[in-house]
Amino acid sequence: MQESLTMLKNSARVDWREARRQSARATVLAAAWEMVRADGLAALPLRDLARHAGITTPTVYAYFDSKNAIFDAMFGEAAESFADSKVELVDKGDHYENLAADAKNFIEFCVSDVARYQLLFQHSVPGFIPSPQSYAPAVRALELTREQLARYGVRDPRQVDVWTALLTGLVDQQISNDPGGDRWTRLVDDVVRMFLTHCSREEDHS
Amino acid sequence: MQESLTMLKNSARVDWREARRQSARATVLAAAWEMVRADGLAALPLRDLARHAGITTPTVYAYFDSKNAIFDAMFGEAAESFADSKVELVDKGDHYENLAADAKNFIEFCVSDVARYQLLFQHSVPGFIPSPQSYAPAVRALELTREQLARYGVRDPRQVDVWTALLTGLVDQQISNDPGGDRWTRLVDDVVRMFLTHCSREEDHS
DNA sequence: GTCTATAGCTGGATAGAC
DNA sequence: GTCTATCCAGCTATAGAC
Numbered sequence: 001m002q003e004s005l006t007m008l009k010n011s012a013r014v015d016w017r018e019a020r021r022q023s024a025r026a027t028v029l030a031a032a033w034e035m036v037r038a039d040g041l042a043a044l045p046l047r048d049l050a051r052h053a054g055i056t057t058p059t060v061y062a063y064f065d066s067k068n069a070i071f072d073a074m075f076g077e078a079a080e081s082f083a084d085s086k087v088e089l090v091d092k093g094d095h096y097e098n099l100a101a102d103a104k105n106f107i108e109f110c111v112s113d114v115a116r117y118q119l120l121f122q123h124s125v126p127g128f129i130p131s132p133q134s135y136a137p138a139v140r141a142l143e144l145t146r147e148q149l150a151r152y153g154v155r156d157p158r159q160v161d162v163w164t165a166l167l168t169g170l171v172d173q174q175i176s177n178d179p180g181g182d183r184w185t186r187l188v189d190d191v192v193r194m195f196l197t198h199c200s201r202e203e204d205h206s
Numbered sequence: 207m208q209e210s211l212t213m214l215k216n217s218a219r220v221d222w223r224e225a226r227r228q229s230a231r232a233t234v235l236a237a238a239w240e241m242v243r244a245d246g247l248a249a250l251p252l253r254d255l256a257r258h259a260g261i262t263t264p265t266v267y268a269y270f271d272s273k274n275a276i277f278d279a280m281f282g283e284a285a286e287s288f289a290d291s292k293v294e295l296v297d298k299g300d301h302y303e304n305l306a307a308d309a310k311n312f313i314e315f316c317v318s319d320v321a322r323y324q325l326l327f328q329h330s331v332p333g334f335i336p337s338p339q340s341y342a343p344a345v346r347a348l349e350l351t352r353e354q355l356a357r358y359g360v361r362d363p364r365q366v367d368v369w370t371a372l373l374t375g376l377v378d379q380q381i382s383n384d385p386g387g388d389r390w391t392r393l394v395d396d397v398v399r400m401f402l403t404h405c406s407r408e409e410d411h412s
Numbered sequence: 413g414t415c416t417a418t419a420g421c422t423g424g425a426t427a428g429a430c
Numbered sequence: 431g432t433c434t435a436t437c438c439a440g441c442t443a444t445a446g447a448c
Contacts, residue, residue: 024431042332046424058426059432067424122382124330126248161379162393162400169375173367176328187368194368194404198396201403230413252442264444265414273442 025063028053029073036074036115041125044070068128071119076134078120083141085109086148095152100192102148103167107185110171114179117171159199166191231269234259235279242280242321247331250276277331282340284326289347291315292354301358306398308354309373313391316377320385323377365405372397 031053035044046067050057064070085105092098110117118124120138130138149160170191174184237259241250252273256263270276291311298304316323324330326344336344355366376397380390 040332045422047422055431056433057424058434061425062431122378126246158393158396161390162397165375165379165390165393165397166372167375168378169371169373172328172374172378173371184367184371187364187371190364190404190408191368191371194400197403197407198400251440253440262415263442264416267443268413 021063025073028055028060028063028070029077032070032074033077033115036119037113041115041118071125071128072131072134075119075128075130076137078116079134079136079138079141081116082109082120083137083144086141086144089148091151096192096196098148098152099154099196100189102145102152103188103192106167107171107174107188111174111185114175117175121168154199156199156202159195159202162198163195166195227269231279234261234266234269234276235283238276238280239283239321242325243319247321247324274334277325277334278337278340281325281334281336282343284322285340285342285344285347287322288315288326289343289350292347292350295354297357302398302402304354304358305360305402306395308351308358309394309398312373313377313380313394317380317391320381323381327374360405362405362408365408368404369401372401
């Protein structure tokens with residue numbers, strides 16, 4: 001009896017501390033996202049990050065083992081966001097509408113946060129490799145995409161790859177050559193029509 | 207008479223020295239390309255570069271004003287190579303063949319040297335902006351591409367943008383998700399057919 | 413022009429007091 | 431857990447002898 005009460009109190013205190021800890025980690029990560037959004041993924045010195053988060057450099061190490069651990073946590077958050085952006089989509093009735101909505105959703109996800117896109121999809125932090133835990137939601141989201149495409153009539157793995165190439169192509173050109181504009185993203189309806197026509201012709205041939 | 211002879215000898219000596227200088231610069235640049243091809247654009251410390259080129263760090267500064275000047279010269283070389291890769295193409299008779307050849311040529315140019323691709327098209331060296339002189343051949347090459355597409359029947363600027371998005375999409379997916387493989391590059395014929403069909407339908411509608 | 417030596421800076425990470 | 435102070439490694443760039 002006494003023992004179980006002690007355990008309860010201990011676990012409650014542990015939970016409370018753990019919550020504080022998670023909250024502090026989240027504060028640091030929020031500051032990190034602000035900085036990379038403003039100045040790019042490369043511009044994230046721990047000193048500046050700590051100052052932005054209202055703490056000092058050693059304190060950062062109370063919450064993260066290393067700088068790579070920070071990138072890993074950011075990758076995890078980005079992957080979670082990506083997965084979340086997928087499940088929100090609702091069936092609109094026909095394949096074109098569904099695919100167009102999916103495409104616009106993906107493009108918006110990417111161009112609205114270039115740093116996040118580069119971290120998640122372009123492996124552009126030198127020497128950083130995401131841990132399996134952080135990578136898992138990204139895999140889940142890609143699997144969701146595959147399933148959605150299948151529901152929308154796209155089942156050939158080659159066509160799935162064409163689809164991802166189409167979308168990332170629009171995104172990359174937009175980001176690289178017209179940042180902040182819509183020169184490429186506005187082509188999405190054209191491109192979706194092009195893709196669907198192509199897929200239906202391929203099906204006829206098989 | 208004496209004077210003009212002196213001038214001749216002086217200018218000859220100047221030319222000779224200038225040739226030596228250009229040769230030395232080329233040696234450094236060749237070493238730089240080797241290093242970035244092996245370890246990425248970020249991995250180019252001047253110490254290692256100098257050692258690779260068989261000289262010491264201060265000597266590098268005898269040929270280049272700064273590290274950015276080295277990147278600028280590399281950008282210029284990459285842009286020249288890109289322009290050269292364009293003019294080699296010959297007319298094969300029909301639009302599909304010509305476009306497919308153009309596409310394969312571009313894709314091969316990109317995936318055969320990822321570092322060059324990233325430097326030239328992805329602006330991925332933090333803080334580096336190419337000088338107008340280095341940028342000029344890149345502009346020329348893009349203009350060549352536009353003209354070639356026009357000859358092959360693609361004149362709508364929107365379709366030109368779709369074309370560049372298609373190709374960079376294949377390249378980016380290939381580089382990011384299957385480096386060294388051909389999972390996306392092998393889709394090029396499919397994609398060219400898709401694009402051409404789409405363009406001809408758009409024309410019918412106008 | 414080429415070297416040795418080093419300045420000057422910035423970065424990640426740690427020691428140790430509190 | 432949080433700080434002050436500091437270490438140490440790496441980088442670009444320069445000074446000055448030869």
